[in-house]
Amino acid sequence: MTQTLTVHAVRLAEGDPFPRLSAPLVGGGVLELPVAPQGYWSVVLLYRGDxxxxxRSQLTEFQKLAEQFAAQDIQLFALSADAVEAAAQTVTRHGLTFPVAYGLAPREIAQTHGAYLSADAAYLQATGFVLRPDGTVALALYSSGAVGRLNAADTLGFVQYLRR
Incomplete structure (x- = not known):
């Protein structure tokens, strides 16, 4: 049974400003959230690792609908504590066309963004955010283990609903 390490953290809620997060991107550059998607709806997926x-199933599902997200001006981002080699393997293995960042510091992200940690604090548990164009949280979904995460179709429908 997988255990989760508890870190004193505040969970983000609807309307909260998304805390600054900076991480290197596979292929070069640095992802700066919430700056990068400013003016656009966005989905931020913190994943456990390659x-x-x-x-892998979640990322593949989002990639299958990536064109639909793009057509709705919704940007996708995936981030993990993986090393660059593992993150690059994730991108290649699944043909991901959206930005993938790596090298997150699990304890720091747990404290600033509320993600749950693995028992050994080596990685973050699955966490998903939908951000409004102004960088505030429209939805935060926290999992304390392997399952319980955003799925692509529901997330796309959720943003479409909020835009009405």
């Missing part, structure tokens, strides 16, 4: 079959 080794996680549930994360």
């Amino acid at each position: 080794w996680c079959p549930f994360c």
Whole structure:
């Protein structure tokens, strides 16, 4: 059974400003959130790592609908504590066309963004955010284990609903 390490953290809620997050991108550059998607709806997926079959499934699902997200001007971002090699493998393995960042400091992200940690604090549990164009949180979904995460179709429908 997988255990989760509890860190004193505040969970983000609807309307909260999304805390600054900076991480290197596979292929070069640096992802700066919430600056990068300013003016656009965005989906931020914190995934456990390339080794996680549930994360790989989630990322593949979002890639299958990536064109639909883009057509709705919704930007996708995926981030993990993986090393660059593992993150690059994730991008290649799944043909991901959206930005993938790596090298997150799990304890720091747990404290600033509320993500749950693995028992050994080596990685973050699956966490998903939908951000409004002004950088505030429209939805935060926290999982304390391998399952329980945003899925692509529901997330796309959620943003469409909020825009009405």
